[in-house]
Amino acid sequence: MMFFVAAVAVLVALALAVVRALAGPTVFDRLVAANSIGNGAILLLALFGFLTGRPEFLDIGILYALLNIIGTIAVLKYFRFGDLGHRGGEEPTS
Amino acid sequence: MTPDLIIDIVSGVLLFGGSVFLVIGAIGLIRMPDVFTRMHAASVSDTLGVGLLVLGMIVQAGFTLVTVKLLIILAIFFFTGPLATHAMARAALAVGLEPVLFDRNGRRRRKELELIGEFTSAQRLEPPPGRSAAPKKTAAKRSTAKKSAKKAPVRRKPVSNRGKGGSSSKR
Numbered sequence: 658m659m660f661f662v663a664a665v666a667v668l669v670a671l672a673l674a675v676v677r678a679l680a681g682p683t684v685f686d687r688l689v690a691a692n693s694i695g696n697g698a699i700l701l702l703a704l705f706g707f708l709t710g711r712p713e714f715l716d717i718g719i720l721y722a723l724l725n726i727i728g729t730i731a732v733l734k735y736f737r738f739g740d741l742g743h744r745g746g747e748e749p750t751s
Numbered sequence: 752m753t754p755d756l757i758i759d760i761v762s763g764v765l766l767f768g769g770s771v772f773l774v775i776g777a778i779g780l781i782r783m784p785d786v787f788t789r790m791h792a793a794s795v796s797d798t799l800g801v802g803l804l805v806l807g808m809i810v811q812a813g814f815t816l817v818t819v820k821l822l823i824i825l826a827i828f829f830f831t832g833p834l835a836t837h838a839m840a841r842a843a844l845a846v847g848l849e850p851v852l853f854d855r856n857g858r859r860r861r862k863e864l865e866l867i868g869e870f871t872s873a874q875r876l877e878p879p880p881g882r883s884a885a886p887k888k889t890a891a892k893r894s895t896a897k898k899s900a901k902k903a904p905v906r907r908k909p910v911s912n913r914g915k916g917g918s919s920s921k922r
Contacts, residue, residue: 659763663804666770670777670796677780677789685786685843689793692835693780696797699824700773700804707808715820722824726831730838737842 664704671697684736688729695725762810769803776800785851786843790836797832801825 678690699718706712779792805825
C-alpha cells in the first residue's frame with residue numbers, strides 16, 4: 658500500500674522534472690532535471706520490485722546510479738570546456 | 752502489536768516522508784527562479800527523498816541481500832549527489848550564468864551581490880592561502896596555459912546560455 662503511494666509520488670516528481678527538462682532555459686536547468694529524472698528512475702525501479710514482490714532489480718538500479726553520475730559529469734565537462742578530451746583544471750575565463 | 756505490524760508502520764512512515772520530500776523537491780524544481788536555486792531544490796529530493804525512501808525499503812526488506820544492495824544504492828547517492836550539484840554549480844558560474852539577484856520589487860540585493868563578487872574575484876585571483884605546497888608551479892602552469900591559449904587562434908567562447916545569463920566579463 659505504502660509502496661504504491663511512494664510510486665505515485667515518484668511518478669509525479671518525474672513528471673515535474675520532465676516539465677523542467679523541456680522548459681529549462683539553460684543547459685544546466687536541463688541537466689539538473691535530467692539528474693532528477695535518473696534518480697526517480699532508480700527509485701521507481703526499486704519500488705516496482707517491492708510492489709511485485711520480486712526485489713531483484715536492484716543491481717540494475719546500482720548500474721543506473723553509476724551511469725547517471727558519469728553521464729552528468731561528461732555532459733557538464735562538454736558544456737564547460739567545449740571538448741570531452743580537455744584536460745581540465747583551468748578556468749575558461751574570458 | 753505483532754512485529755510485522757510494527758515493521759509495516761515504520762516503513763510506511765519512512766516511505767511517506769520520502770514521498771513528501773520528493774514531491775516538494777520536484778515542485779521547487781519547477782517554481783524556483785534560477786539555476787542555482789533549482790539545484791538547491793533538487794538536492795532536497797536527492798538527499799532526504801531518496802534517503803527516506805530507501806530506508807523505508809530497507810526496513811521492509813529485513814536482513815537479506817536486498818538490504819545490502821539498497822545500502823549500496825544509498826551510499827552511491829550520498830557520495831554522488833553533492834558531487835553532481837557542486838560540479839553543476841561550478842560549471843554554471845564558470846560559463847557565466849548569474850544568479851538572480853533582484854527581489855520582487857526589482858531592487859538589487861546588496862549582500863548577495865557582494866558575496867558573489869567576492870567569490871568570483873577570489874576564483875579569478877590566485878590560490879587560496881591554504882595550499883602553500885606548490886604555488887609557484889601552479890602559477891607557472893597557469894601562465895603557460897594562458898600563453899598557449901593566446902597563441903591558439905581558436906578559443907572557444909563559453910556558451911552564452913540563451914538570453915538569461917549574459918557574460919561574466921563585466922565583473
